[in-house]
Amino acid sequence: MKHSVRQEQGVSIVELRGDVDLESSPDARKLLLDCVQRKMPVVVDLSGVSYIDSSGIASLVESFQLARTKGSEFSLAAVSESAMRVLKLARLDTVFKIHPTLKDGLSHGG
Amino acid sequence: MSSLTSFHFRGAELARLEIPARAARLREFRDAIKKHLKKAGCGEQEIHDVVLAVDEACQNIIRHAYGGETDQPIVLEIRRDGPKFILYLRDFADPVEIDKIKSRDLSDVKPGGLGVHFIHEVMDQVTITPLDKGEGNVITLVKNVQ
Numbered sequence: 001m002k003h004s005v006r007q008e009q010g011v012s013i014v015e016l017r018g019d020v021d022l023e024s025s026p027d028a029r030k031l032l033l034d035c036v037q038r039k040m041p042v043v044v045d046l047s048g049v050s051y052i053d054s055s056g057i058a059s060l061v062e063s064f065q066l067a068r069t070k071g072s073e074f075s076l077a078a079v080s081e082s083a084m085r086v087l088k089l090a091r092l093d094t095v096f097k098i099h100p101t102l103k104d105g106l107s108h109g110g
Numbered sequence: 111m112s113s114l115t116s117f118h119f120r121g122a123e124l125a126r127l128e129i130p131a132r133a134a135r136l137r138e139f140r141d142a143i144k145k146h147l148k149k150a151g152c153g154e155q156e157i158h159d160v161v162l163a164v165d166e167a168c169q170n171i172i173r174h175a176y177g178g179e180t181d182q183p184i185v186l187e188i189r190r191d192g193p194k195f196i197l198y199l200r201d202f203a204d205p206v207e208i209d210k211i212k213s214r215d216l217s218d219v220k221p222g223g224l225g226v227h228f229i230h231e232v233m234d235q236v237t238i239t240p241l242d243k244g245e246g247n248v249i250t251l252v253k254n255v256q
Binding site for chain 2 (some may be wrong): 019021022023053054055057058059061062065078082085086089090091092093
């Protein structure tokens with residue numbers, strides 16, 4: 001399943017789907033970093049993520065850190081149960097800004 | 111794998127799986143493990159966690175033990191010993207230096223280095239056994255189920 005990017009309300013929405021693993025996380029990383037480089041707020045929709053591993057989490061952390069150095073917004077939204085389990089294992093559920101829904105993320109401008 | 115004379119395997123074998131050490135083959139490995147654990151009566155959270163641990167261990171085998179993708183095999187035996195699921199994951203790389211395999215400090219937020227932490231966090235027991243030269247390494251992952 002392909003990951004995708006779209007713009008809505010001045011926010012880049014990165015939708016990650018399926019398994020974000022050692023094979024697919026390089027594509028996810030590239031999408032995320034490209035979006036952050038544009039200096040628009042970024043919301044990552046994780047509702048369609050059925051599995052994420054440490055390489056996928058590393059892509060999110062790297063993008064989050066790049067956004068911070070650029071002073072732009074970076075947040076997660078609609079995190080699937082499987083992805084939330086892994087974020088909690090990494091103690092990152094309190095580091096990322098996490099919106100319960102994508103709509104909520106957009107209304108907060110990322 | 112059970113033919114190894116220098117290693118003691120516990121429990122009754124539920125499944126034996128083998129893939130080449132390639133990222134593109136990990137998804138089918140995960141799906142097969144899920145299927146066997148579900149058949150053996152594991153709950154959804156236990157299945158997710160065991161699959162995550164095996165997947166992270168496989169990534170470490172690919173990246174560090176083999177030094178990159180290769181057609182060399184990764185072999186998994188899933189065994190059950192009473193309330194314990196025991197997973198033996200074997201590679202055929204040079205013996206690993208156990209002292210170099212460590213979790214990192216999570217308060218330092220940075221990309222990477224989480225795999226070993228995940229494995230230890232979700233499994234009840236983790237052991238790495240370097241075998242005799244040429245025989246590879248065995249990672250033993252134990253999960254106690256309710």
